[in-house]
Amino acid sequence: MLIKRPADIKSSEITDKELYLNRRRFIQGASLGAAGLAAGLLAPGLLGPAGMAWGATKLDNVAKGKFATDEPWTPLKDITSYNNFYEFGTDKGDPKRHSGSLKTRPWTVEVEGEVHKPRTFDIEELLKMPLEERVYRLRCVEAWSMVIPWIGFELSHLIKAVEPTANAKYIQFVTLLDPEQMPGQRREILDWPYVEGLRMDEAMNPLTIMGVGLYGEVMPNQNGAPIRLVVPWKYGFKSAKSIVKIRFVEQEPPTSWNLAAPNEYGFYSNVNPTVNHPRWSQASERRIGDFFRRKTLMFNGYEEQVASLYKGMDLKKLY
Template sequence: MLIKRQAEGIDLPQGSEITPRAVFESRRSFIRQMALGSIASGALLPFSQNAQAQEGGGQKLAARPNTAFVAMDKQTAYKDATSYNNFYEFGTDKADPAKHAGTLKTRPWTVAIEGEVKKPMTLDLDSLMKMAPLEERIYRLRCVEGWSMVIPWIGFSLSELIKKVEPTGNAKYVEFITLNDKKQMPGVYEPILNWPYTEGLRMDEAMHPLALLTFGMYGEVLPNQNGAPVRIVLPWKYGFKSAKSLVKIRFVKEQPKTAWSLYAPQEYGFYSNVNPAVDHPRWSQASERRIGEDGFFNRKRKTLMYNGYTEVAPLYAGMDLKKFF
């Protein structure tokens, strides 16, 4: 049963506050989310010191640690990071991606780079991964629904790819287009979003060193449910901006129409920077719960502006961040 009374000093989310309006009534995940949230946290060691506890047994992926990009928070356990996900192509329940993403075939795989570039190309996965040295970066990732994780990702700055394809002066935005295959992705039968899933960035955002073209996590290739074989990770933006299972990167003149902003423009803006001062219309963004660490009945932690990545602030100098949310 749903708990509707709120004890003093305890911030309890309602079921409707953690799902899109079109799907929360049919969700069966509220009880599961309560169970996940109430797991007491352990003293997790960094991946390099606790590899056996963190690894998932997947294919290893070597990368050099980049100490310039290390969140000092305790890392989320691998089992939590790979079993509590949003990936609507495999279902709307947080557990659905881990259950259903085994149907995704990640080899062979190609990514097309096209649009306003001097050097359009289509690359297979191996060629794409060799465009720059792979790095391990430990990033916080904040979900618009109010939960967060800390994950050691593997990839390289998206800017490395952008420089090699040489965008023209007409390229003002970068659009990301993901796989749309009903045979592999049962969730796309549901008309929740306008498939394929699309996302986008302004060119200066895409060129920021934090924007990571990502191939792995926890020392291994990406699990299917986390966006295999290649995705974007944007740690200063809400998680839905980090498009998964990419098949196309397009350089365009006009601001792309993105999946969630098409679904509910009053709720999901194009920029979607983590901003505790701008609430979602149906819940506050001022606080968050760290999966595996903050218990469901524990007080939430305060959300940081730009998720703590304040080095991106100059990208938005002079902008009204309540208007451009």
């Protein structure tokens, strides 16, 4: 197994994108040929080209963003084959396996509630927002982590466009509800649709982005296409995927995991190594690709940017 050295070479410099895409096409072609032979020996889905329809659409006019970590990027293959997106199943391979059925066009995001200018955005309009590449750490509540080069725009741009009223204290995010496209919703694992929320100041923080892509390309279905939230100092489940509705509200909105297990998942769910999950420790994490666990950082290493948001709050109670 690999033991990684700190990055002295940017991983983007190691493999040219055109090269690895070509390589991937070659491997796909080769594995299709081998699939017939291997089908009897290998677990189903291991070689399946399903979910690989993505790979062609590059995003243009993307600026280099702020706050980039210089840690090595998690390989694209791992980002797109290992994640939680319960709308497609509870196994971490399910999102890739089952998200081919998600239709991301046409797609609209409805903005409503405590705003002066409620309106429905077409996804094409949102893609014209000032896009930036943000290389963020992602820490899952299950104690694994990745480094992901997201592409997105600051949520604050969208917020300013709809002019929140003085009553707008929180924002709720709603994921698509459609069991036809999202087979995981056919079982009552969570109370669908998936809902998440942020306090207004958290939503306005420059770290908070609406993600529309990664690794230079449009968002793969399995990672929350076509548009998702990315809040890097909170556990991954706070970053709602495949969003269709954004609602400005006065009261703290309900959130899916909090509804499912209130003693385990709080509204804030900030990455915090000193507050353990009731059933497992949050003190350390395994970075995907690493052998050794590493210490989890307060606010996932974004203390400088966000600690002030929680001044005076007891984060042991408001976990």
